[in-house]
Amino acid sequence: MKKNNLKITIASGKGGTGKTTVSTNLSSYLASNNHAVVLTDLDVEEPNSALFIDAKLKETTICNKMVPKWERADCTLCGKCAKICNFNAIVALPSEVLVFPELCHSCYACSELCPTNSLPMNPVRIGEIKTFEATDFHFVEGRLDLGQEMAVPLISQTIDYVDENFKDTIKIYDAPPGTSCPVIEASRESDFVILITESTPFGLNDLRLAVETMRVLKQNFGVIINRYGIGNNDVEAYCQQEGIPIITKIKNDKALATLYSKGALIYPKIEHFKNSLDDIATFIGAIK
Amino acid sequence: MKEIVVISGKGGTGKTSLSASFAYLAGAESLICDCDVDAANMHLLLDADFDKREDFMSGEIAKIDADLCSNCGACEAACRFDAIHRIEDQYEVDPISCEGCWYCSRVCPSHAITMETQKAGDLFVSHIKNNAQMVHAKLGFGAENSGKLVAKVKQTARNITKDSAIKYIITDGSPGIGCPVISSLSGADLVVLVTEATISGIHDLKRVHKLIKTFNLQAVCIINKYDLNLEMTQEIEAFLHDEDIKLIAKLPYDETFTKALSLAQPIVEYDKDCALSHLVKQAWETIKENILIKKGI
Ligand code: SF4
Ligand code: SF4
Ligand code: SF4
Ligand code: SF4
Numbered sequence: 001m002k003k004n005n006l007k008i009t010i011a012s013g014k015g016g017t018g019k020t021t022v023s024t025n026l027s028s029y030l031a032s033n034n035h036a037v038v039l040t041d042l043d044v045e046e047p048n049s050a051l052f053i054d055a056k057l058k059e060t061t062i063c064n065k066m067v068p069k070w071e072r073a074d075c076t077l078c079g080k081c082a083k084i085c086n087f088n089a090i091v092a093l094p095s096e097v098l099v100f101p102e103l104c105h106s107c108y109a110c111s112e113l114c115p116t117n118s119l120p121m122n123p124v125r126i127g128e129i130k131t132f133e134a135t136d137f138h139f140v141e142g143r144l145d146l147g148q149e150m151a152v153p154l155i156s157q158t159i160d161y162v163d164e165n166f167k168d169t170i171k172i173y174d175a176p177p178g179t180s181c182p183v184i185e186a187s188r189e190s191d192f193v194i195l196i197t198e199s200t201p202f203g204l205n206d207l208r209l210a211v212e213t214m215r216v217l218k219q220n221f222g223v224i225i226n227r228y229g230i231g232n233n234d235v236e237a238y239c240q241q242e243g244i245p246i247i248t249k250i251k252n253d254k255a256l257a258t259l260y261s262k263g264a265l266i267y268p269k270i271e272h273f274k275n276s277l278d279d280i281a282t283f284i285g286a287i288k
Numbered sequence: 289m290k291e292i293v294v295i296s297g298k299g300g301t302g303k304t305s306l307s308a309s310f311a312y313l314a315g316a317e318s319l320i321c322d323c324d325v326d327a328a329n330m331h332l333l334l335d336a337d338f339d340k341r342e343d344f345m346s347g348e349i350a351k352i353d354a355d356l357c358s359n360c361g362a363c364e365a366a367c368r369f370d371a372i373h374r375i376e377d378q379y380e381v382d383p384i385s386c387e388g389c390w391y392c393s394r395v396c397p398s399h400a401i402t403m404e405t406q407k408a409g410d411l412f413v414s415h416i417k418n419n420a421q422m423v424h425a426k427l428g429f430g431a432e433n434s435g436k437l438v439a440k441v442k443q444t445a446r447n448i449t450k451d452s453a454i455k456y457i458i459t460d461g462s463p464g465i466g467c468p469v470i471s472s473l474s475g476a477d478l479v480v481l482v483t484e485a486t487i488s489g490i491h492d493l494k495r496v497h498k499l500i501k502t503f504n505l506q507a508v509c510i511i512n513k514y515d516l517n518l519e520m521t522q523e524i525e526a527f528l529h530d531e532d533i534k535l536i537a538k539l540p541y542d543e544t545f546t547k548a549l550s551l552a553q554p555i556v557e558y559d560k561d562c563a564l565s566h567l568v569k570q571a572w573e574t575i576k577e578n579i580l581i582k583k584g585i
Contacts, residue, residue: 020488046298046495048488086348086390107389108368146498177298177327177463184384201552202304205329216384216429230543231550254516254541261486261517 004036004168008284009190011175011183011210017196017203018226018250021260022280023174024052025267029277031136036169038138040162042186043176044127044154047141052263055132055139061161063142064123065153067104068111070097075118081110102149127154129161138166151176155185183210184217192284193221194247199231204238211244222283224276227252248279289449290579293476295461295469296483297492302512303482305545307460308333309554309568310575315418318456321445322424323472325409325437330460332552336414336422344425344437346408348388350381356400363392363401409437411444417557421448438462438471446475456579469499478579479507481533485520486513493524497531507533508578510571514538534578537571539564 010023027039041049068081068090075097082092089103090110101124111119127144142158144151155176162171175186187193195210197203207223214221223239228249239246250256251272259266267274292310296303308330311320322330331338350371352363357379364372364379371385372392381392393401409427416422423445425437445457459476462468473479479500483493493509500507509528514521521538528535539545540563548558556565 046492048298048491051487051491084390084394086388105387105389106368107387107391109366109389109391109394112366113391113394200546200550201332202329202549205332206327209327213429227546230546252546257513257541258516261484261489261513261520263487 004170006192006284007171007173007190009173009175009187009193010196011187011193012177012196012206017198017206018224019174019177019196020049020052021266022194022196022224022226022250023172024049025265025273026277026280027137027139027172028134028265029267029274030170030172030281033281036166037136037172038140038162038166038169039172039174040158041139041141041174042155042158042182043174044142044144044151044158044182045176047143049139049174050130050132050141052265053132053134053139055134057130058133059131061129061131062125063127063129063154063157065101065104065126065150066106066108066121067101067124068099068119069122070099071118071120072096073118074116075114076116078115081114081119084110084113102147105150106153126150129158131165138169151182152185155182159186159189184213187214187219188217191220193219194224194280195221196224196226197235198227199225199233199235201231201234203231204234207235207238211242222247224280225249245283247283248276250276289455289457290477291457291459291475292478292480292575292579293459293461293473294480294482295472295496296463296481297496298463298488301482301484301489302539302545304330304460305333305549305554306480306482306510306512306568306571307458309556310572311416311420311422311458312418312554312556313569313572314420314456314458316420317454318420318458319445319449319454320416320420320422321441321457321459322422323438323441323459323462323468325425325427325434325441325462325468328424328426331412331414331416331422331424333549333554334416334418334422335552336412336416336424338412338414340413342411343407344409344411344440345405346436347406348390348403349383349386349406350388350390350392350401351404352379352381353400353402354378356398357396358398358400360397362395362397366391366395411437411440413444413448423448434462434468435471438468439474442471442474456576469496473499473503473505476505478575479505480536480575481507481509482512483509483524484512485515485517485524487520490520490524490527494527497533501531506578508536508575509533510537510539511535512539513541515540534574536574536578537567539567 041047079092132139461472
């Protein structure tokens with residue numbers, strides 16, 4: 001592997017396909033081969049990679065988003081701000097202006113268009129970024145506070161944080177599930193996206209959706225087939241037909257599922273899984 | 289009419305195959321809703337025919353009329369989402385980045401920017417293989433209003449059941465603990481929590497249970513792959529006991545599940561008489577009994 005600053009996003013249409021298993025094991029495997037690695041859990045609504053990693057907390061950074069704060073002093077109660085906000089985050093009453101931070105998208109329109117500057121933007125906490133030191137690699141986690149709904153700003157802040165703090169380090173992003181805004185945010189700046197699926201009609205359905213998304217983003221991507229051996233050949237046929245590279249196939253194996261259930265690292269114990277990681281490492285090393 | 293919502297916090301626990309099994313068992317007594325609008329796939333298990341389709345409109349994006357634009361750049365300066373750029377002498381909006389906040393259109397001195405309502409997805413009402421009906425949806429690319437689409441799916445389902453003989457709405461809930469799952473849970477008479485005996489399974493169960501508690505909903509639980517990790521299963525059982533949640537089934541790790549999935553069949557259709565099917569049938573009977581009992585009585 002030549003590039004020491006690669007950014008790889010590991011995604012899948014759905015949860016439960018093995019994303020966390022692959023990203024945690026791949027990070028450890030690359031680290032054991034003398035690469036500097038940082039793994040980042042971008043599933044900020046429900047990060048749980050930390051359960052699988054034996055790591056010491058090093059630093060916690062508070063993340064904010066900017067939200068208007070009403071200052072009564074010069075406000076003429078003209079009501080313009082409430083009309084401007086397209087997300088119903090402001091209500092203008094006859095005697096006061098109310099702001100609902102959960103609904104605010106931080107567009108600044110109300111603040112900058114208020115004739116009396118009565119709505120300055122202020123930081124409001126939405127979550128935190130935690131940095132951990134594992135035995136062999138770095139681990140970063142973005143965690144949205146309970147009840148917060150805006151995952152995207154926290155994902156982009158987490159990516160920026162990793163960019164700034166980890167130079168010359170391979171970056172592996174464990175993406176949130178789905179095909180909507182959060183996974184787009186987690187994928188768009190990557191060098192390569194790995195989509196994990198399994199060879200069932202479900203897997204194929206989810207893969208198609210994820211592929212659609214990657215194509216709109218004009219992203220480079222490849223596929224890992226997990227639990228290979230169950231199901232049928234439709235996923236392989238689909239990849240061939242669409243010219244999508246299959247990076248590796250991970251064999252279906254109850255022993256692997258058992259190790260996973262305990263949160264243990266898998267590649268030191270299961271040879272075929274280690275070979276699959278090697279396929280992935282070789283593959284991403286080949287990206288120009 | 290009673291509403292049963294199946295949720296699991298995270299994907300991969302077998303939630304969809306279980307809800308499809310319940311729907312299959314309940315037949316025309318039930319109506320099924322797939323609230324995983326981001327990556328719906330229950331239609332695969334139930335042979336949905338995509339009978340009726342409707343556009344789901346939500347959210348807006350800005351559009352610049354090049355003929356009116358004077359290239360002053362005010363819109364680019366205003367946009368906080370980096371969605372407007374000058375490309376070859378003309379300002380253009382990147383639809384993927386645009387949040388639809390209207391700021392640019394309000395500052396444009398030439399009135400060159402209009403806001404267009406976007407199609408955010410499709411809503412379907414289908415007939416499925418056991419003659420029941422199903423409501424499902426597909427969220428469009430990059431759309432974010434999934435909570436609203438989920439609400440629309442549920443509303444459509446309720447409208448259909450009005451003045452009908454349908455006794456149950458069975459909902460396959462959205463994953464996660466955010467806005468879509470809150471929409472999935474609205475109006476639930478009983479929540480079925482599906483978890484698996486893994487370290488993340490119990491973690492997600494606890495998170496999603498917090499949500500159920502907030503809404504004061506009655507819940508029962510199914511542990512999938514319980515024999516993968518017996519210690520973990522014990523831990524889950526202790527948690528359920530403390531929280532007064534009834535455990536209605538413990539399903540073993542069984543490849544039959546996946547075999548059924550690869551033929552796109554619910555387990556109770558694939559092999560009516562296997563041990564797993566019996567457990568699922570029993571679970572469905574217990575759900576029906578439990579839904580009539582209100583908490584605290
Ligand atoms: S726009 Fe400004 S002055 Fe008018 S009601 Fe809002 S805060 Fe007050
Ligand atoms: S910043 Fe934008 S979204 Fe937030 S309250 Fe003001 S107008 Fe509404
Ligand atoms: S509507 Fe808002 S987000 Fe979209 S381009 Fe205009 S200013 Fe930017
Ligand atoms: S603000 Fe209006 S006139 Fe100015 S560049 Fe933008 S679209 Fe054109």
